[in-house]
Amino acid sequence: MALSALPLGTWCHTLMLSGRPACRDHPYVGCPLKPRLVRPDACVTGTSRAPPRRRRAPPFAEPTAHLHPAPQAPRRIPQDSAPAGRFFAGGxxxxxxxxxxxxQDAQSAxxxxxxxxxxxxxxxVHKDETEMFAGLDTRDKDPRKSLHLDDVPVPELGPGEALVAVMASSVNYNSVWTSIFEPLSTFGFLERYGKVSELTKRHDLPYHVIGSDLAGVVLRTGPGVxxxxxxxxxxxxxxxxELESSDGHNDTMLDPEQRIWGFETNFGGLAEIALVKSNQLMPKPGHLSWEEAAAPGLVNSTAYRQxxxxxxxxxxQGDNVLIWGASGGLGSYATQxxxxxxxxPICVVSSEQKADICRSMGAxxxxxRSAEGYRFWKDERTQDPKEWKRFGKRIREFTGGEDIDIVFEHPGRETFGASVYVTRKGGTITTCASTSGYMHEYDNRYLWMSLKRIIGSHFANYREAWEANRLISSMTALGRVDAAVVEPVVQRAVPTPMFGSRRASRRRARTGCHLAGAGARRSPPESGT
Known part of the structure; x- marks a missing residue:
């Protein structure tokens, strides 16, 4: 199975994330092609050319509850409805x-x-469907069954917030985990967030608008912006x-109320409109397309901090850095x-196609590791230290006989034992995500006796996110686009008629790609559609 196309009408063109299963726990992976655009045709989900009827959102239960309406079921849009995305509700x-x-003449006013x-x-995703995959192995959970294209009410703006017209979004592991309700249903996150304040009650709804990336245009700002x-x-x-605790003022990632937007909060980026805190916003790099601009946000910032x-x-300078999944979303930015x-950078990939991607970045x-046959586990319970040693010997061929200073570790269980082993004395293993499994195993003798460090890393604080974005955007202001430090990695998009297509999923699966930001663009409808 694979995470199939997600129809977003003409605001956000269809996204597709699929690929050959890379591990038992998280098989829904795919990997980027070298930065390029594959602009899909205008999105048309039906054949009728009659103008679609205007759809009105259900009224709030109580007129006074404008910041947190009573929970209501979203309106599901049929797959064979009139052409999607041409009209907003309300005309x-x-x-x-x-x-x-x-x-070029439009002003802020x-x-x-x-x-x-x-x-x-x-x-x-819907709260009443969180048990739909109960008893299934992860690889058998099909996100096409849990993801819905719905009409939902526009949330009321609060202080310090902004409504953004989403021109492009992207798919990452947050979207995958949310859609298969692993490791937990995100509705628990929304329920807890809804208890923080009167304003956050809006987020605790029977549906969750997902998505943790966007590129777009500000439509409205709230008080104090x-x-x-x-x-x-x-x-x-x-x-x-929230930054009401002193804990978050040195590093905003340490704030007790730190959350990931679109994953632990509602009103995310896989939509026509998104609600964000204004301090989430950063300037769009002027030389990038909407698709390219939407791809880096989460993975670029995460790689920068890590x-x-x-x-x-x-x-x-001079560090030997082992980068797992070096052609993927996180790995491609770490490589750059x-x-x-x-x-x-010593780039680890699983196919010649992905090796070519790394070469195109300059690695x-x-x-x-597939061609060279590394198998770090004899079975699901037993690792193979001989394979660690064989891997370490191969690495030293690229480093002049030196061991690794830094391991950029994100696969998790499948590779963590090898990562600890191959790191040099006093070296560092930085870890996030654990996409092959959270329960890591390693031989602690190789850690403690060699004074190695394991550092947990999660997304990025405000400063780090801005610095990561600056490495893409600042060169534009200098007129030196060709000198940009990092280039976005964009996976191709597919048109809405591909939604739910098992044939399309199988075709994508044969490419065997890893996860990367999957760019998607909102385009104007074609004439007559």
């Missing part, structure tokens, strides 16, 4: 929004004057914090950071 057309966005719709289209205005082209990072920041590995920072030291 606002996508063309009006697009005309304003694409107009023009965007502010655009009326907001009553509802919008979004990819959701001074740095952004309607019409600003932005990208968003996914760190959501590898470059002093909160992570604090990489320096290592190359730009004067380190020596030279590449290990195809």
């Amino acid at each position: 606002i057309t996508v063309k009006e929004i697009l005309d304003a966005i694409q107009s 023009d965007f502010a004057a655009l009326p907001l719709p009553d509802s919008y289209r979004a990819i959701t 001074n740095s952004w205005k309607p019409g600003d082209e932005v990208v968003a990072h996914c760190l959501s914090v 590898l470059v920041s002093r909160n992570g590995a604090d990489m320096k 950071f290592a190359l730009a920072g004067g380190a020596n 030279e030291a590449i290990i195809d």
Whole structure:
């Protein structure tokens, strides 16, 4: 099975994430192609050319509960409905929004004057379906059964917030985990967040609008927002914090109320409109397309903290850096950071196609672990130290006989024992995600007796997210796009008619790709559609 196409009408073109299962616990993976755009045709889900009927959002249960309406079921949009994305509910057309966005003359006041719709289209999961995969192995859980294209009410703006017209979004592991309700249902996160304040009650709903990346245009800002205005082209990072505790003021990732937007909060980016805290917003790099701009947010910032920041590995020139999944979402940015920072990346991939991706980024030291037959586990319970040693010997062929200074570790259970073994004395293993399993096993003698360190890393704080974005965008201001430190990795999008297509999923599965940001663009409808 694979995470199939997600229809987002013409606001967010269809996303597809699929690929050959890479591990037992998290098989829904795929991997990027070298940065390029494959612009899909305008999205049409039906054959009728009659204008679609306007859809109104269900009224709130109580008129006074404008910040947190009573929970209500979203309206599901049939797959064979009229052409998707042409109209907002309430009669606002996508063309009006697009005309304003694409107009060189539109000013902030023009965007502010655009009326907001009553509802919008979004990819959701439903609270009453959280047990639908009970008893199934992870590889048998099909996200196509849990993901829905729904009409949902536009949330009311609160202080310090912004509503963004989503021009592009992307798929990452947050979307995968949410859709198969692993390791936990996200509705528990929403319930806890709903208890923080009167304002956050809005998030505790019977549906969850998912998505932790976006590129788009600000439509509205709430009270107290001074740095952004309607019409600003932005990208968003996914760190959501309250900052009412002193714990988060040195490193915002340590805030007790730290959450990942679109995963632990509602109103995420796989939708026509998204609600964000204004301090999540960053300038869209001017030289990037919407798809390219939407892809880096989560993975670029995560890789920056994990590898470059002093909160992570604090990489320096000359470091030998082992990068697992080096052609994927996290790994591709780690590879580029290592190359730009004067380190020596040793890129581990699982196919020749992915090795070519690494070469296209400038990497030279590449290990195809599938071709070379590394099997770090004899069976599900027993690791094979002989394979660790064989792997370490292979690494030293690329380092002049030296061991690894830093391991950029994110597969988890499958590779962690080998990662600890191959790290040099006093070296560092930075870890996040654990996409092959959370229960790591390693021989502690190789850790404690060699004074190695394991550092847990999770997303990025405000400063790190801005620094990561700056490495893409600052070169634009200098007129040196060709000198950008990192380039976004964009996976191709497929048109909405591919939604639910098992043939498409099988075809994608044969490519055997790893996970990367899967760019998706909102485009104007074709004439007559």
